[in-house]
Amino acid sequence: MTRTAALILLLLALTGCSSKDWRTASRESAGIAPSPATTKEAVIEVYAARAWGWRGWFAAHTWIATKPANAASYTVYQAVGWRLRRGLPVVSIEKDTPDRYWYGEKPRLLKELRGDGVDKLITAVDQAARSYPWPNTYKAFPGPNSNTFIAWICKKVPELGVKLPFPAIGSGYADNSGR
DSSP states (O other): OOHHHHHHHHHHHHHTSOOOOTTTSOOSBOSOSOOTTTOOSOEEEEEEEEOSGGGGGTOEEEEEEEEOTTOSSOEEEEEOGGGGGGTOOSEEEEEOOTTBOBTTBOOEEEEEEESTTHHHHHHHHHHHHHTOSOTTOOOSSSSSSHHHHHHHHHHHOGGGOOOOOTTOTTGGGGGGGOO
């Protein structure tokens, strides 16, 4: 490979090789999650999507969505580093679209649980999320980050039976809590 070709590849890698702008990237529903209007049973879904820009070449963002039985909406649990710049904790627990594109990247459903016993797990997920030991710290590598947050919840609620994918960089940091 010539020096010029190597330099071009390096520049593409650093810029994300994308003309997408995060401000205009899709945040629409991917149509994966069951509608709360027609699904009365309790639902837990765990998602992963490639990170935005060049980070997506090797990293993913993960989150959990829950809907108690007969609820009219989902609650989404995730950690987002840029919230710190706004003076907010990285942990976000909000009513939201459960299966949104992650800034243009289609989410992949990692796990879905429905029906009997799921309401109890939703309570456990909420308690685990609220006990996260790094609510005001975010480091892309080695963590804590968005994947550390989801790994923490999965560690505290093993009944979820979730195995995070390899690109969930930072998920192993949850083992560093000493708790």
